[in-house]
Amino acid sequence: MDFSRRELMKTVGAGALAFGAGRNTTGASTFRALDGSLDFSVIRSEFPRAGKNLWLAAAETHPFSVHTLRALEEYSQYRAMGGLGRDSFTAAKQAETKQLFGTLINASAEEIAFVMSTTDGENLVVSGLGLAELGGNVVIDDLHFAASRYLYTALADAGQIELRVVRHRDWRIDVADMEQAIDANTRLVSLALVSNINGYMHNVRAISDIAHAHGAYVYADIIQAAGNTAVDVQAMGIDCCACSTYKWLMGDFGLGFLYVKRALQGDVIKQTRYGLRQVTQQDGQFVRRPGAAIYEGTTTMPYLPAVCAYEGLKYLARLEVQNIRAHTKRLVDRLQGAMPGLGYPSITPLDTPTPIVSFLTAEPDVTQAKLNRAFGQRVVSQGTWQMTGADGATQSVRGIRIGVSVYNNDADIDAFLNALD
Numbered sequence: 001m002d003f004s005r006r007e008l009m010k011t012v013g014a015g016a017l018a019f020g021a022g023r024n025t026t027g028a029s030t031f032r033a034l035d036g037s038l039d040f041s042v043i044r045s046e047f048p049r050a051g052k053n054l055w056l057a058a059a060e061t062h063p064f065s066v067h068t069l070r071a072l073e074e075y076s077q078y079r080a081m082g083g084l085g086r087d088s089f090t091a092a093k094q095a096e097t098k099q100l101f102g103t104l105i106n107a108s109a110e111e112i113a114f115v116m117s118t119t120d121g122e123n124l125v126v127s128g129l130g131l132a133e134l135g136g137n138v139v140i141d142d143l144h145f146a147a148s149r150y151l152y153t154a155l156a157d158a159g160q161i162e163l164r165v166v167r168h169r170d171w172r173i174d175v176a177d178m179e180q181a182i183d184a185n186t187r188l189v190s191l192a193l194v195s196n197i198n199g200y201m202h203n204v205r206a207i208s209d210i211a212h213a214h215g216a217y218v219y220a221d222i223i224q225a226a227g228n229t230a231v232d233v234q235a236m237g238i239d240c241c242a243c244s245t246y247k248w249l250m251g252d253f254g255l256g257f258l259y260v261k262r263a264l265q266g267d268v269i270k271q272t273r274y275g276l277r278q279v280t281q282q283d284g285q286f287v288r289r290p291g292a293a294i295y296e297g298t299t300t301m302p303y304l305p306a307v308c309a310y311e312g313l314k315y316l317a318r319l320e321v322q323n324i325r326a327h328t329k330r331l332v333d334r335l336q337g338a339m340p341g342l343g344y345p346s347i348t349p350l351d352t353p354t355p356i357v358s359f360l361t362a363e364p365d366v367t368q369a370k371l372n373r374a375f376g377q378r379v380v381s382q383g384t385w386q387m388t389g390a391d392g393a394t395q396s397v398r399g400i401r402i403g404v405s406v407y408n409n410d411a412d413i414d415a416f417l418n419a420l421d
Contacts, residue, residue, distance in 0.1 A: 031046075031318075031319075038319065043319070044406075044409060046067065047406075047407035048063075048069075049063040049064075050063065050407035050408070053377060054375050054379045054412055054416065055379060055408075056380050056404060056408065056412065056416060057403055058355070058408075059196065059199075059401060059402075059403025060247075062247050062250045062312075063407065064252075065315055067311050067315060068250065068307075068308050068311040071307050071310070071311045072304065075089075075303070075304070089301065089307060089310075094114070094306070095109060096310070097306065098114075100313035100317060101226075103317070104231070104313065104316065104321070105222070105226065105232065105233050105259060106231075106232040106234050107234075108262065109291070110262065110290055110291025111259055111260060111261060111262050111265075111292050112257055112258070112291075113257070113258045113295040113296050114258075114277075115256045115257065115295070115296070115297065116299060116302075117244045117253075118221055118244045119147045119151070120242070121240075121242025121243075122147075122219060122242055123151065124242075124297075125219050126151065126188070127272040128270045128272055129188060129269055129270075130270065131155060131187055131188065135160075135161065135185075135187075136161065136186060136187040137161060137164050137186050137187065138161050138188045138189075139166065139178065139188075139190070139211075139216075140165055140190050141166040141168065141173045142165055142386060143200055144192050145223075148190055148192070148221060149165075152190065164181045166181050167392065167394075168388055169388070171200060171347040171348065172349050173202060175207060175210075178210065182211055186215075188218075189208075189217070189219070190220075191207065191218075191219075191220055191221070193220040193231070193236075194222070194224040194225040194229060194354045194356065195224070195356075196223075196401075197401070198348045198352075198356065198357070198385075198401070199224070199354040199355070199356025199357055200349060200352055201353055202220075204220060204237065204238065205235065208236065208237030208238065208239075212237065217239040217240070218238055218239050219238075219241065220233075220238045220241040221242065222242070223243040223247055223256075226243045226247075226249055227249045227316050227321070227324070228328065229321065229325060229354050229355075238261075239260075239264060240258070240259060240261065240269065242256060242257065245308065247403075248316075248324075248355075249309060249316070250308070251308040252308040252309075254304075255302050255305035255306055255308075259292070273298055274298070275297055275298035275299070277300075325353070327406060328404045328408075329353075331355075331404045331409075331413055332355055332357050334413050338417050339417075342417070343362065344359035344361060344367075344400070344420070345359060356402070356403045357401075358383070358385075358399050358400065358402070359402075360398070361382075361399050361400055370419055371420075374415070374419035375415075380400045380401065380402050381402075382400055382401075383399055383400070383401055384398055
């Protein structure tokens with residue numbers, strides 16, 4: 001049976017009512033048990049998709065919670081009919097959204113800019129650094145996101161940079177290999193803090209120390225980390241990072257965040273485009289807004305994705321990342337233990353502290369047929385990746401990537417494993 005709009009709004013209303021009624025004088029909500037721990041069965045009930053269809057692909061997109069659905073409905077009513085209790089996505093809410101994201105990664109709100117996407121943020125960093133004028137080399141690795149690899153490949157093909165690509169060893173990046181690639185001519189080290197291929201998480205502190213010792217800067221794509229894994233840009237030595245909001249930030253496409261370390265703003269990473277979001281007007285003069293707002297582009301603020309991001313970040317603040325990590329680790333550990341025995345070798349190191357795990361598939365069509373019979377729709381992400389052998393040669397391999405989140409439970413893992421067995 002289709003999940004009709006009427007059923008959807010009943011779910012939104014019920015979830016919103018339960019959440020509001022469950023708050024006590026200390027601010028604790030209904031998903032807190034008496035001992036203070038999180039009740040993930042209640043959390044699961046706040047994601048309508050979890051009760052309808054199996055979805056083990058949060059690394060691709062994250063479902064909305066009932067709180068986001070309620071906020072979207074209220075905002076849509078406001079846009080359609082005006083004054084029904086929710087105003088536009090005001091400057092105060094925009095500031096609070098930046099503050100929430102900054103707190104999540106241990107940055108100040110003035111170090112955060114709104115961007116359209118992760119790739120938009122990385123392009124702003126690259127153009128702001130003036131890599132085409134600086135010359136020198138950029139170091140990346142082959143577990144980086146495809147759009148980033150394309151960006152630097154295009155610059156290298158145009159003769160603007162030298163591109164150095166560090167190959168993985170057994171699906172992880174050796175810090176010694178990164179150190180060998182970085183030298184006095186390195187301008188930027190760009191990496192995916194958590195790889196979208198297999199969930200591998202860099203030893204970014206060690207890499208940033210090496211880069212900084214040679215005068216280079218470090219950019220991190222954190223889209224597969226923010227909201228599920230502890231990120232501390234100061235402790236990790238990250239100079240700039242960006243992410244979209246449609247994965248573990250529980251938002252939607254069309255909005256992302258860019259972090260630029262305060263000391264680098266303006267002088268090192270320059271402003272390269274101009275729009276009214278960067279300034280105020282006083283007495284006929286343009287006055288620049290403080291902080292990273294200078295990197296906000298020429299587009300208007302996308303309010304619908306912003307509403308989603310705001311609600312998602314508030315929800316994450318209540319859950320707390322360490323609790324999310326503990327919940328997802330147990331589920332990932334089950335997959336790591338069971339999948340190889342079913343003929344699916346893991347390409348995710350066992351000590352990877354993220355909720356992403358990937359497995360090779362010898363017969364992808366057979367695997368997909370099993371999942372289709374069991375679920376009638378796609379439930380995990382499929383991929384084709386480049387595997388580096390011991391001799392340094394690469395070959396294409398096929399696999400499946402699983403990303404678990406707060407709405408998943410043991411019954412989901414049971415159903416998935418049974419379908420493949």
